[in-house]
Amino acid sequence: QVQLQESGPGLVKPSQTLSLTCTVSGGSISSGGYYWSWIRQHPGKGLDYIGFIYYTGNTYYNPSLKSRVIISLDTSKNQFSLKLSSVTAADTAVYYCARERSSRVHYFDYWGQGTLVTVSS
Amino acid sequence: DIQMTQSPSSLSASVGDRVTITCQASQDISNYLNWYQQKPGKAPKVLIYDASNLETGVPSRFSGSGSGTDFTFTISSLQPEDIATYYCQQFHDLPTFGGGTKVEI
Numbered sequence: 001q002v003q004l005q006e007s008g009p010g011l012v013k014p015s016q017t018l019s020l021t022c023t024v025s026g027g028s029i030s031s032g033g034y035y036w037s038w039i040r041q042h043p044g045k046g047l048d049y050i051g052f053i054y055y056t057g058n059t060y061y062n063p064s065l066k067s068r069v070i071i072s073l074d075t076s077k078n079q080f081s082l083k084l085s086s087v088t089a090a091d092t093a094v095y096y097c098a099r100e101r102s103s104r105v106h107y108f109d110y111w112g113q114g115t116l117v118t119v120s121s
Numbered sequence: 122d123i124q125m126t127q128s129p130s131s132l133s134a135s136v137g138d139r140v141t142i143t144c145q146a147s148q149d150i151s152n153y154l155n156w157y158q159q160k161p162g163k164a165p166k167v168l169i170y171d172a173s174n175l176e177t178g179v180p181s182r183f184s185g186s187g188s189g190t191d192f193t194f195t196i197s198s199l200q201p202e203d204i205a206t207y208y209c210q211q212f213h214d215l216p217t218f219g220g221g222t223k224v225e226i
Binding site: 046047048049062063096098105106107108109111112113114 | 153155164167170174210215216218220
């Protein structure tokens with residue numbers, strides 16, 4: 001059973017960089033067929049796609065966040081990470097990591113439990 | 122971005138009722154449409170992929186249909202454990218989600 005777990009600070013100051021890590025167990029992030037993704041949900045709101053990284057290191061970012069986002073991979077630890085720079089209160093959200101099936105079908109089949117990140121001084 | 126418009130935004134129904142949620146895409150997305158269930162404090166869970174395919178382990182009372190721009194999600198007989206918010210999500214382009222439908226009893 002694949003499991004994902006987010007970790008990182010729950011409080012970030014405005015203008016600083018939000019950094020989160022997703023640890024994957026029960027499966028290798030080095031195997032093809034999946035995009036390793038980040039999605040966020042503003043409090044009481046819908047879901048917004050941030051981007052993904054493939055095991056090759058290829059990335060795709062939501063154009064609305066592209067200038068501030070970096071997603072990276074650490075295959076030795078079976079982890080992938082999110083960095084979001086120059087944060088504001090508008091970046092306060094629950095951040096989820098998820099596995100996206102990337103073969104003939106595309107959907108998020110496994111999710112982390114989510115972690116609330118609050119941007120505040 | 123492709124906009125996904127879900128309706129209604131909320132509904133109240135009784136146990137055993139048939140519940141229908143619609144999702145409209147701002148452009149043709151073929152059948153690249155998934156449905157998720159999210160319970161309070163939990164991550165979303167996929168129920169339907171490719172518009173009409175039931176994810177393994179999901180009860181058969183859940184179903185989906187549609188293609189192009191108009192899609193429907195149905196719970197054939199609402200159960201107490203189905204209380205949740207449901208989201209559609211398209212994969213034709215940059216993934217985007219509908220605004221959600223909160224289902225209450």
